[in-house]
Amino acid sequence: MWRRGIIACAGGVIQRQPWWRSITARRSSSLRATSSSAAVNSIILRSLKDHFFEVSKMTPPPKVSPPSPFTVVKGALDSGGAVLKRSYGNEEISISVMRLANIIPGGGGDDDEDDDGINQLFLHVDILKPGQQDSLLFLCGLYPDALGIHSVSMRPKMESSEASALPVLLNRYSGPTFEDLDQKMRDVLHGYIEERGINESLFPFLQAWLYVKDHRDLMRWFKSVGTFVTEAKEGASPA
Known part of the structure; x- marks a missing residue:
């Protein structure tokens, strides 16, 4: 020893x-x-x-206003919810947007990364009517010169974002694949949303809006990570 x-x-x-x-x-x-x-x-x-x-x-894009009668949802830049809204008769229509590349990475092909990241948008179009338990949801691809429908479904209204409504939404039949519908039905559904102003005229505003949101989110990310590192440094105790 x-x-x-x-x-x-x-x-x-x-x-x-x-x-x-x-x-x-x-x-x-x-x-x-x-x-x-x-x-x-x-x-x-x-x-x-x-x-x-x-x-x-970085220089922001020129300010673009949404086509009338759409208006910007207050606080949309700081949330993940709807961006635009409008009334159509007794209907309330709201539109949320993301980049298609964030939904399907590389979904637009590899020929032009700028097109993938900037010129292809993904829309959630919610149409609500008073007294109805469900809303009509269109999922669409939006491009500078066209709008394509990916799916049409009914879903429970989630006005308060209740978690209890999620199982109902997941287990519910969402309708046929849009490509499986006959051409006449597809044309009618395209006409239905175009009549409500959902078309390529929304593209310039939503493209500029996403640029501003991405820029703001990136600035916020740099600041929050820096604050975390600084606080960890100041609050660390010697071993």
Whole structure:
């Protein structure tokens, strides 16, 4: 047992290893780890700051207004909900939008990445009527010169986003595949939403709106990650 705690010196004298040496080694290792962590944090914060200012200098697109009679939903830029709304007779119509590339990565092909990311939008068109338990939902692809319907379904109104309504929505029959409908029915459904102003005229506004939202979300991301790293740095306690 004793021999495990001793070492031989160069002159052949056997002496016990100082007890404080292992403590110093552990403390030195802890200091090195703390120093390394601080250096990494500093690099991250510098990079975040550089990217934040670079993105902040990007020129926004010209301001575009939605075609009448659509209006912008208040607070839409800071939420994931509807962007546009309008009334049509006794109907309330709301439109949500995403980039098609976010739904089906690479879905538009590889010929032109700009077309995939910018010129193909994915719409949720909700049509509600008073006294009805369900709303009529159109899922559509929107392009600069055309609008295509992916599906048409009935779904329960989720005005309060109740989680209890989700199983009902998932287990419910959503209707036939749009391509399986005959041409006459497809034409009628296209005419139905076009009559309500759902067409390619929405594209310029929604494209510009998504640019502004993406820009705002990216700026917010840089700031929130930087705040997290800074707080972790300041609140960290030495090992």
